[in-house]
Amino acid sequence: MSWLTRLGFVGPGTAEDPAALLREAAAGDAAAQARLYRRESGPVFRYLLALGSDEALALDAMQDAFVELLRTPGGFDPQRGTLGAYLAGIARHRWLARCREARRFVEPPPDDETDTAAVLATADLSEHLACRQLQGSVWAGIRQLSWTQREALVLVDLQERSYSEAAAIAGVSDDVLRTRLHRARTRLATVLGAQGVRP
Template sequence: MNSPVTPFDFGRCLQACAQGDRRALQALYDHEGARLLGVARRIARDNATAEDIVHDAFIRIWTRAGSFDPARGTAQGWIYSIVRHLALNAIRDSRRETVLDDGAVDISSGLHNGLDDIDLWSGSAKIYRCLEQLQPAPQRCILHAYVDGCSHAEIAALLGAPLGTVKAWIKRSLQALRECLG
């Protein structure tokens, strides 16, 4: 006789994530990652974009798990809504993208202003020291994205780099910054 299968407890998993349990996030990824990727693919209709969406969704789940309110819906629904919203935003953003001409932005002034802004924003020199450890192009990507508010496509146009390369630089740079700051 088969034993009954215990359903995955999304609520408990989110509670554990909110308490900093990385194993819970891994369990959530192992259990739902493929299905979430399927949702993102159906909406974005692009594998690379869908992978970015799921990556961003898991970061958001990790950082905002404590904000989940079971009175407003199920934990599983909350997780899927994050993926759906990120995917819909990605579609909207891709429709709004415009190619910047060479005279639209002065990269060097944006970089210098970004360094001043990030130093003031951080309130400490630690983030500045961590940013200095990055290679110049990935460092500019981070500054353009998080100080200047540029989209990935805008950064690619500013740096004359392929969009996929810019996304990879940002992803790896954020990981390096997390490790440096952690």
């Protein structure tokens, strides 16, 4: 578990067979569609929101990705990666297209992003406040990264995806992804170090 995850940035989960779930959802099973959405929408939305803080743009891109996934479910191959990675890759393309249409790239989430479960699990208020302050510093540091570096950091360190899965989502080679991630981590450490933050 990375230090970013310990701060309340949550990675993907659940164990239902993704190929079977997708088949049921694409066949029009409303319950399967709801399960698929519950299972995958959180990580995909957080990923898009970390790339740019425009919630409406992220939601639209995520919805576009779900529609495309259900329309063409045969594109998903479980041998090539996870359903979450496949959907995130579609969502990334939709997000980039919407950014081009809007002629802009947007900033990452505001400093007050926090995980409600982490807040509820925190018994000591001072510990909670320190955690929120550290989260704010981390987001401020992430905001200073290029969006490609931000993307690599979000996929690997925040969502805890493998290098190959993250590279597939970003549409780059493993080596390019690792280079972006190294630069992102180095830059973030420099920014946080200048603020006296030691994660």
